[in-house]
Amino acid sequence: MQPGALSKALKGGAIWGFIVLQLIFFSIAGEFLALSDKAFMDYENMLLLLKQSAPIGIIAMGMTIVMVNGNIDLSVGATFAIAAIILLGSMDMLTGTLGDVMVIPVAWFLALAVGTLLGALNGLIVWKTGVDAFIVTLGAMLGYRGIVFMFNGENPTSHLNWTLVDYAEAQFLGLHTATWFLAGVTLVLWFVMTRTVHGRNAYAIGNNREAAVNAGIRVGPHMMINFAIIGFLAALSAVVFYSESGSVNPNDGQLYELWVITAVVLGGTRITGGAGSVIGTLGGVIAIQLLRKGLGHIGADTSTVNLVIGLILIAVLFLDRQLNVKGKEELKI
Amino acid sequence: MTDVKPVLRLEGIVKTFPGVRALDGLSFDVLPGEVHALMGENGAGKSTSMKVLGGIYQPDEGAIIMGDEQVVMNGPLEAKAKGIVFIHQELSLAEELSVAENIYLGELPRKSFGRVDWALLYERTDAILKKLKVGFNARTRVGDLSIANQQMVEIARALTVDAKAVIFDEPTASLTDAEKVVLFDVIADLQAEGVGIIYISHRMEEIFKITDRITVLRDGQYVGTVETKNTDEERVTQMMIGRKLDLSRNVSHHELGNVALEVRGLSCGKLYSDVSFEVRRGEVLGFYGLVGAGRTEIAETLFGLREPSAGQILLDGEEVRISSPADAIARGISLVPEDRKGQGLVLGMNCRDNMTLPQVDDLKAGPFMAEGAEVAIFDQYRDKLDIRTPGWKQRVGNLSGGNQQKIVIGKWLSMHPNVLIVDEPTRGIDVGSKSEIHKLLRGLAAQGYAVIVISSEMPEVLHVSDRIVAMYSGRVMRTFTSEEVTEDNLIQAISGLTDDRAA
Known part of the structure; x- marks a missing residue:
C-alpha cells in the first residue's frame, strides 16, 4: 500500500473505527469496573450521549468549515454565552408584552441574529485588516466575554419558559430535539461543503490561497461567510441548550473553543486548512463524548478524562505527521 | 510579414521598482496563430513583463493593446476574461481538490442555490483531458498526481476559456519527452485556432522546434525580435548575453592544496542524480545552471539539510555522513544560503x-x-x-x-571552516559591492579555503571560478576549467546541449 493511501484510509475511516473500539472497550471494561449495573451500550444511554454531544457538536460543524478555509475561531465560547444571555434576557423582558408562546420565536431570532453578527464581525476584521484569524478571534474571545459580564455582572441570567422546556425535552422518532438539531446542521453543512461553489472554494482557499487568488476567487467574502456561519451556529448551540436549562452563568461556554477544535482535529480536519470533512467532525464529537462518558462509566474522574483526551489528540496528530512525510529527500526543517 | 493584426501588442512598457528599472521600453507583439518566444537570462525581465500582462503589476509607462483597443489589466481574473491565459511555471494548484475543480478553479459551473454542476464540470473536464491524452480523469485528486501530471493540469486550464493569447512560462520544466510531444500538439491546436502564444523557455531546442519568432530581453531592455527560421542558437545566445557585460574569466590561480571535499555519485531522489566533483583547498569551484537544475539542493545536502539517496561525501579523503547542519558545521562545512x-x-x-x-x-x-x-x-x-x-x-x-x-x-x-559554500553570493547586491564580494571570495581561496560558488549569473561564475560545473536538470553536464570555458559552450551545457559539441 502506498503511504498516501494508508493515511487517507486512516483519515476517512479511522475516527469511526476508534468509536467502535471505544464501544467495545467500555462495554467489556464496564462489566468489571462500572459503578452501576446498567450496560454501557444501553439504548437510553446512547440517546443521551448524542443529545449531550449536541452543544459542542453544532459549533464543531461551523469550526470545520472555518478551519477548512484556513482560519480558526477562538471566540465561539464567548459568542455562545452572549447568545444565551440574549435568549434568556429577552424572554425575561418580553414575556410580559408578547406572552409565553410568541416570545419564543422573537427571542430565538434575536439570539441567532446577534451570534451571526458577531461572527460576521470577526470575519470582516480578518478580511479587511489581514490580521491572522487566531489573533482576531483571540481578541474577540476576551472582548465578547467582557460583554457577557457587562450584562449582569457575576450573576446568572435566568428565565424558565415551560413551553420551551417541553419542546426541548421532546423526543421525535426516539431522538431528542438537540440531537435533531445536530443532525440537521451536519446535513446542511455537509451539503454546503461538498455540493456548493462556496464550499468548494473554501477548500481551495484553505489548500492553496495563492492559487485561489490567481484563479480569481474572492477570498475575503468566503471567509466572512464562514465566520458568520460559525457565529450563527454558536448561537444556535446556545439556543438549543438554554431552552432547556433556563439559566446561564457568565462563565458558561468557557473552553468550548478548545473542545470544539479538539473534536474537529480528531475528526481529520487539517489544522492548516484545505482538508477535512463535516462527517469526520461528527465522528470526532461523538468520540470525545463517548470517551468522557465511558471513562465516567468505569469510574474515572474528570481530570483523568482530560488527560486521556489530551494524549489521544497528540497521538493522532503525531500519527498523521508520520504518515504524511513525503520521503527522505525532503528538506529537514 | 503579412498584414495580420496582432492579438496582443505591448508598446514601450516601463516598470520601475525602487532602485531598479525592471523593464525599460519593452515592445513586442503576438500575431494570431503564432508562437512567440520570449528569451533572456535570469533577471532579464521576462517574468516582470508577464506580470504586467497579467495585471499583477501596473506599468509606469506604455500600453497594452489587444486587437484595436488599449486595455488596462487590473488583476488575473480580468486578464483571463479578456482572453489572456497564464500557464504558471510554479504550480498553482489546490492539492486536496479534484482535477476538475482545479482546472475550473474560480469558475465552477453553477446550478440553483449555488450548487456545483458536477455533471457539466466532469463532462467538460474529461473532454479537455481527452485532448491532452493524459492517464488520469476529472475526479482524480491533484495531490495524487506526479509533478509532470500536475503540470498537465495547469496546462489544461488554458483550454477552458476562449483564449486569445496563452502564455506558457517554462511549461516543459518537469515534463517527460512523451508529455512534451503532447504539449506541442496542444500548442499546435491552439495555433490552428488562431490563438497567439507566448512561450518562455531557456531550452533552445524547444524554441527552435516550435516558435515562429523570438524576442530577446536583456537587463530589462528590449534587444530585438528575430524570425526563428532566419537565426540560430549562436546568434540568440549572443543577443541574450550581450557584449556590455564584463565576461572576463578568472585567470589567476592560487596554489592548490589537497582535496578538501569530494562527492561521488551523489543522488537525492528526483532532485539530482549521480553528481560527482571535488574541490581543493585554494580553489573556487563554480556551479552554473538554470533555476531548478539542482544546485541549491546539492548544497543543502552537503550542509546536512537533505538526506542523499545514494553516493558518498568525502571530507579530506574520509567518507562522512552529514546528518544535520550542526554536524556539517562541526566538520567544517559552512553554507551561505541563497536567501x-x-x-x-x-x-x-x-x-x-x-x-x-x-x-x-x-x-x-x-x-x-x-x-x-x-x-x-x-x-x-x-x-x-x-x-x-x-x-x-x-x-x-x-x-x-x-x-x-x-x-x-x-x-x-x-x-x-574547511569548505565554504556560497549560494548566489550577490543576489540583490548593487554592482559596486558585487565586485567587492567577488574579490573577497577569490581572497578566501587564496588563504586556503575550499570555496564553492553557486550562481545563476554567468559573469559572476566566469569571474570567480577556477573550475565550473555546468548542471542541467539534476545532472552534471560537464566540468570546465577557466581556460576552456566560453560563454557559448557554457550556455549550451546548461541547456542540455553539450554532448555533441563538447570539445
Missing part, C-alpha cells in the same frame, strides 16, 4: 549577535554570555572583510545588501 534575509540572518538582531550566532554556546563566561569575546570576534572580521557599519550595535536589517552578505560570510569564517 540572505530569510535564511542567513536574523534581521532584527545586531551585527555582533548575528556574527557569533553559530558559536554562542562556546562563548560563555560562567553562566553568562561573554560579551567581550563576542565583540572581539566581530571587530576582527569587520576589519578583515571591511564591513562598513557604525558599530556592532547596528541592527543587521539596516545594513546594505553587500554588508549583510559580508556579515554572513564573516559568521562562517569565524567558525574556521
Whole structure:
C-alpha cells in the first residue's frame, strides 16, 4: 500500500473505527469496573450521549468549515454565552408584552441574529485588516466575554419558559430535539461543503490561497461567510441548550473553543486548512463524548478524562505527521 | 510579414521598482496563430513583463493593446476574461481538490442555490483531458498526481476559456519527452485556432522546434525580435548575453592544496542524480545552471539539510555522513544560503549577535554570555572583510545588501571552516559591492579555503571560478576549467546541449 493511501484510509475511516473500539472497550471494561449495573451500550444511554454531544457538536460543524478555509475561531465560547444571555434576557423582558408562546420565536431570532453578527464581525476584521484569524478571534474571545459580564455582572441570567422546556425535552422518532438539531446542521453543512461553489472554494482557499487568488476567487467574502456561519451556529448551540436549562452563568461556554477544535482535529480536519470533512467532525464529537462518558462509566474522574483526551489528540496528530512525510529527500526543517 | 493584426501588442512598457528599472521600453507583439518566444537570462525581465500582462503589476509607462483597443489589466481574473491565459511555471494548484475543480478553479459551473454542476464540470473536464491524452480523469485528486501530471493540469486550464493569447512560462520544466510531444500538439491546436502564444523557455531546442519568432530581453531592455527560421542558437545566445557585460574569466590561480571535499555519485531522489566533483583547498569551484537544475539542493545536502539517496561525501579523503547542519558545521562545512534575509540572518538582531550566532554556546563566561569575546570576534572580521557599519550595535536589517552578505560570510569564517559554500553570493547586491564580494571570495581561496560558488549569473561564475560545473536538470553536464570555458559552450551545457559539441 502506498503511504498516501494508508493515511487517507486512516483519515476517512479511522475516527469511526476508534468509536467502535471505544464501544467495545467500555462495554467489556464496564462489566468489571462500572459503578452501576446498567450496560454501557444501553439504548437510553446512547440517546443521551448524542443529545449531550449536541452543544459542542453544532459549533464543531461551523469550526470545520472555518478551519477548512484556513482560519480558526477562538471566540465561539464567548459568542455562545452572549447568545444565551440574549435568549434568556429577552424572554425575561418580553414575556410580559408578547406572552409565553410568541416570545419564543422573537427571542430565538434575536439570539441567532446577534451570534451571526458577531461572527460576521470577526470575519470582516480578518478580511479587511489581514490580521491572522487566531489573533482576531483571540481578541474577540476576551472582548465578547467582557460583554457577557457587562450584562449582569457575576450573576446568572435566568428565565424558565415551560413551553420551551417541553419542546426541548421532546423526543421525535426516539431522538431528542438537540440531537435533531445536530443532525440537521451536519446535513446542511455537509451539503454546503461538498455540493456548493462556496464550499468548494473554501477548500481551495484553505489548500492553496495563492492559487485561489490567481484563479480569481474572492477570498475575503468566503471567509466572512464562514465566520458568520460559525457565529450563527454558536448561537444556535446556545439556543438549543438554554431552552432547556433556563439559566446561564457568565462563565458558561468557557473552553468550548478548545473542545470544539479538539473534536474537529480528531475528526481529520487539517489544522492548516484545505482538508477535512463535516462527517469526520461528527465522528470526532461523538468520540470525545463517548470517551468522557465511558471513562465516567468505569469510574474515572474528570481530570483523568482530560488527560486521556489530551494524549489521544497528540497521538493522532503525531500519527498523521508520520504518515504524511513525503520521503527522505525532503528538506529537514 | 503579412498584414495580420496582432492579438496582443505591448508598446514601450516601463516598470520601475525602487532602485531598479525592471523593464525599460519593452515592445513586442503576438500575431494570431503564432508562437512567440520570449528569451533572456535570469533577471532579464521576462517574468516582470508577464506580470504586467497579467495585471499583477501596473506599468509606469506604455500600453497594452489587444486587437484595436488599449486595455488596462487590473488583476488575473480580468486578464483571463479578456482572453489572456497564464500557464504558471510554479504550480498553482489546490492539492486536496479534484482535477476538475482545479482546472475550473474560480469558475465552477453553477446550478440553483449555488450548487456545483458536477455533471457539466466532469463532462467538460474529461473532454479537455481527452485532448491532452493524459492517464488520469476529472475526479482524480491533484495531490495524487506526479509533478509532470500536475503540470498537465495547469496546462489544461488554458483550454477552458476562449483564449486569445496563452502564455506558457517554462511549461516543459518537469515534463517527460512523451508529455512534451503532447504539449506541442496542444500548442499546435491552439495555433490552428488562431490563438497567439507566448512561450518562455531557456531550452533552445524547444524554441527552435516550435516558435515562429523570438524576442530577446536583456537587463530589462528590449534587444530585438528575430524570425526563428532566419537565426540560430549562436546568434540568440549572443543577443541574450550581450557584449556590455564584463565576461572576463578568472585567470589567476592560487596554489592548490589537497582535496578538501569530494562527492561521488551523489543522488537525492528526483532532485539530482549521480553528481560527482571535488574541490581543493585554494580553489573556487563554480556551479552554473538554470533555476531548478539542482544546485541549491546539492548544497543543502552537503550542509546536512537533505538526506542523499545514494553516493558518498568525502571530507579530506574520509567518507562522512552529514546528518544535520550542526554536524556539517562541526566538520567544517559552512553554507551561505541563497536567501540572505530569510535564511542567513536574523534581521532584527545586531551585527555582533548575528556574527557569533553559530558559536554562542562556546562563548560563555560562567553562566553568562561573554560579551567581550563576542565583540572581539566581530571587530576582527569587520576589519578583515571591511564591513562598513557604525558599530556592532547596528541592527543587521539596516545594513546594505553587500554588508549583510559580508556579515554572513564573516559568521562562517569565524567558525574556521574547511569548505565554504556560497549560494548566489550577490543576489540583490548593487554592482559596486558585487565586485567587492567577488574579490573577497577569490581572497578566501587564496588563504586556503575550499570555496564553492553557486550562481545563476554567468559573469559572476566566469569571474570567480577556477573550475565550473555546468548542471542541467539534476545532472552534471560537464566540468570546465577557466581556460576552456566560453560563454557559448557554457550556455549550451546548461541547456542540455553539450554532448555533441563538447570539445
